[in-house]
Amino acid sequence: MRQTALTPGIVAHRLSDEDYAENFADLHPALDAHEAVVAADRCYFCHDAPCVTACPTDIDIPLFIRQIATGTPEAAAKTIFTQNILGGMCARVCPTETLCEEACVRETAEGKPVLIGQLQRFATDTLMQAGDHPFHRAAATGKRIAVVGAGPAGLACAHRLAMHGHDVTLYDAHPKPGGLNEYGIAAYKTVDGFARAEVDWLLGIGGITLETGRALGRDLSLTELREGFDAVFLGIGLGAVNALGLEGEDKEGVRDAVDFIADLRQAEDVASLPVGRDVVVIGGGMTAVDAAVQAKALGALNVTLVYRRRRDRMNASVFEQDLAASRGVHIVTNAQPVAIHGNGAVREIEFEYTDDDLTPTGQTVRLPADQVFKAIGQSLEGDALPALEGRKIAVTGAGRTSIAGVWAGGDCAAGGDDLTVTAVAEGRDAAMDIHAAISG
Numbered sequence: 001m002r003q004t005a006l007t008p009g010i011v012a013h014r015l016s017d018e019d020y021a022e023n024f025a026d027l028h029p030a031l032d033a034h035e036a037v038v039a040a041d042r043c044y045f046c047h048d049a050p051c052v053t054a055c056p057t058d059i060d061i062p063l064f065i066r067q068i069a070t071g072t073p074e075a076a077a078k079t080i081f082t083q084n085i086l087g088g089m090c091a092r093v094c095p096t097e098t099l100c101e102e103a104c105v106r107e108t109a110e111g112k113p114v115l116i117g118q119l120q121r122f123a124t125d126t127l128m129q130a131g132d133h134p135f136h137r138a139a140a141t142g143k144r145i146a147v148v149g150a151g152p153a154g155l156a157c158a159h160r161l162a163m164h165g166h167d168v169t170l171y172d173a174h175p176k177p178g179g180l181n182e183y184g185i186a187a188y189k190t191v192d193g194f195a196r197a198e199v200d201w202l203l204g205i206g207g208i209t210l211e212t213g214r215a216l217g218r219d220l221s222l223t224e225l226r227e228g229f230d231a232v233f234l235g236i237g238l239g240a241v242n243a244l245g246l247e248g249e250d251k252e253g254v255r256d257a258v259d260f261i262a263d264l265r266q267a268e269d270v271a272s273l274p275v276g277r278d279v280v281v282i283g284g285g286m287t288a289v290d291a292a293v294q295a296k297a298l299g300a301l302n303v304t305l306v307y308r309r310r311r312d313r314m315n316a317s318v319f320e321q322d323l324a325a326s327r328g329v330h331i332v333t334n335a336q337p338v339a340i341h342g343n344g345a346v347r348e349i350e351f352e353y354t355d356d357d358l359t360p361t362g363q364t365v366r367l368p369a370d371q372v373f374k375a376i377g378q379s380l381e382g383d384a385l386p387a388l389e390g391r392k393i394a395v396t397g398a399g400r401t402s403i404a405g406v407w408a409g410g411d412c413a414a415g416g417d418d419l420t421v422t423a424v425a426e427g428r429d430a431a432m433d434i435h436a437a438i439s440g
């Protein structure tokens with residue numbers, strides 16, 4: 001039965017099919033060939049280009065833009081994939097406004113950067129749509145490597161090792177590969193099953209055996225993998241989610257934002273996903289913004305994102321904050337949750353205003369809520385792992401852990417910034433280090 005935005009409670013089918021289609025359409029529609037050449041022509045092809053320095057995967061940006069400008073997007077794609085085999089996904093999800101495009105000299109001079117992300121997408125889509133795989137495997141080395149986790153870090157690592165002629169077994173606990181590319185990234189950033197298509201394309205290199213539904217700690221042990229393989233790479237991400245630590249957290253309607261987003265990404269039909277009328281999201285990062293924007297896109301009447309510090313301390317970029325505001329999400333800052341009210345199911349959530357040192361002011365406010373999403377960070381899951389630094393796996397150099405023969409990278413490893421592109425860079429660099437270590 002068709003509901004409306006005003007229907008109380010957590011219900012599905014709040015919008016028309018047209019509204020759902022519009023709300024979940026591609027955030028940045030692809031450039032056509034003419035638009036790409038016009039955008040490429042704005043590049044100064046800088047020597048010592050600051051955009052390259054700002055890219056965690058060191059893509060030669062002026063070179064690939066010149067290749068687009070001269071009508072060879074396939075060559076541009078190869079330039080990108082040489083450094084970043086997930087260049088197609090990164091073109092869609094990278095916060096370019098805080099990376100390459102922020103550093104672009106045309107941003108500094110005119111406040112209007114070269115559209116590096118969209119040009120990268122144009123080039124990579126051109127080559128991938130042709131079904132070509134741009135690399136060949138080297139002669140088989142007979143070495144075997146176990147890669148645990150088929151997210152961006154594990155995929156980048158597996159691909160680079162396979163290219164060097166090693167045999168890779170890629171394990172993942174989930175039924176589908178891709179990690180957060182498949183289960184986490186906002187639906188409007190990666191439409192039309194791109195995440196799965198990208199993995200299939202990447203596996204086209206050969207030499208990678210994918211085993212899904214196989215979890216380290218449940219079906220596999222690190223000792224076993226150490227004995228059975230020449231090296232092991234851990235790219236297991238952050239599987240656990242942080243709790244608020246409040247009474248009433250288990251009330252009906254209160255759930256982790258990442259689970260809500262995973263359901264949304266796996267839904268055959270988003271219209272069938274129930275969402276609250278009054279939704280409150282707690283957190284200030286990308287996950288919080290994605291949950292809030294997508295709750296609104298599903299037809300929630302009021303979506304409020306509440307963050308405990310000032311707005312300029314939010315982890316979500318200004319672009320993302322603006323996106324949330326433009327989609328109708330109300331952002332409240334300097335407030336932290338202190339109580340969840342409701343009899344069985346959540347009805348209201350109470351916040352206390354805080355200053356920037358998180359000192360409570362004693363002033364409280366209650367927001368109506370039939371659904372609350374917690375987005376206050378993820379943490380590492382698992383035991384019998386290598387030594388930790390803080391709450392992540394300690395690494396030195398290109399991902400070497402405390403256990404000889406075991407490398408780690410991506411979100412599970414200490415030191416990174418929890419971005420897709422950083423996970424790719426760390427997986428790739430660990431692969432090069434593994435290759436050097438086992439080839440010596």
Ligand SMILES: Cc1cc2nc3c(=O)[nH]c(=O)nc-3n(C[C@H](O)[C@H](O)[C@H](O)COP(=O)(O)OP(=O)(O)OC[C@H]3O[C@@H](n4cnc5c(N)ncnc54)[C@H](O)[C@@H]3O)c2cc1C
Nearest residue numbers: 149151152153173179180215216237410411418419420423
């Ligand atoms: C909701 C959300 C939105 C995001 N949006 C963006 C964005 O727009 N742009 C951006 O740059 N970054 C974004 N990020 C961050 C980005 O997704 C991560 O930094 C990136 O996916 C990390 O890659 P990874 O390979 O280290 O880990 P993951 O992508 O988490 O992959 C880890 C893989 O390991 C598997 N695994 C875990 N434990 C085990 C085990 N014990 N045994 C076997 N397999 C296991 C998992 O199933 C998973 O497939 C977002 C994150 C979230 C949560």
Ligand code: SF4
Nearest residue numbers: 043044046051104105
């Ligand atoms: S900084 Fe901007 S103008 Fe210079 S090479 Fe990079 S994209 Fe081109």
